[in-house]
Amino acid sequence: MKLLLDFLPIIIFFAVYKSTGDIIIATAVLIPATLAQMAYTWFRTHKIETMQLVTLVLVVLMGGATVLFQDKTFIQWKPSVVNWLFGLAFLGSQFIGQKTVVERLMGSALSLPAMIWRRLNLAWVLFFTAMGFANIAVVYTMSEEAWVNFKLFGMLGLTLIFIIGQGLYLSRHLPSDEKKH
Structure with a gap:
């Protein structure tokens, strides 16, 4: 449910863009959709994750500029x-x-050596960096519609593939008693 809630503003952006063909209108709808998502999250949990807050600020600033x-x-x-x-x-x-x-995000659920945590963290650094460049590549080499499709399906798909790969890597390094659970 949380994953759906996290992607709801993007899905709304995508739907508005597909129905209007206008990225400005889709962006104008994205901003209140993201604000509503954050308000809903706050009222349900009384907390907003840092990543969500950064995304909200950038949606408001960059979406507003758009x-x-x-x-x-x-x-x-x-x-x-x-x-x-x-x-x-x-x-x-x-x-x-x-x-x-x-x-910090996963340590309460997993017990791993510090070196493995550092490798996982660096993998995320590389992933985030690559995703940023992939987005720019799509923006400047493909159509606006291709970018909108990539924003929803490409980035989500690449993230899921990366998480599955991370899970496979983690499974090799879990202590024997944690693998049984």
Whole structure:
């Protein structure tokens, strides 16, 4: 359910774009959809994750600039900026604090050596960086419609593939007692 809620604004953006063919209108709908998603999350859980907050701010700022200036470039760059910011945050966690971001997110569920946590964290850094560049490549080499399709299906698909790969990597490094559960 959380995954659906997280992707709901993107799905709404996609549906509006497909029905109107207008990326500015789709962006104008994306902004309140994202705000509504955050409000719903806040009222249900009384907390907003940092990643969600960063995404919200960038949707409002870059989406707002798209609508205000009637220039799709801002919203098309947003996924790259989000991914690169997450990549920087994950990279920074390698050097700041006791645990990497990945360990903070998953450490309560898994017991792994520090080296494995660092490798996983660096894999996410590389993934976020690559996703940012992939988005830019699609923006500048393909049509607007291809970018909208990539934004929903391509990025989601690549993320799922990466998570499955991460799961396979993790399964090789779990202690024997955790593999049985």
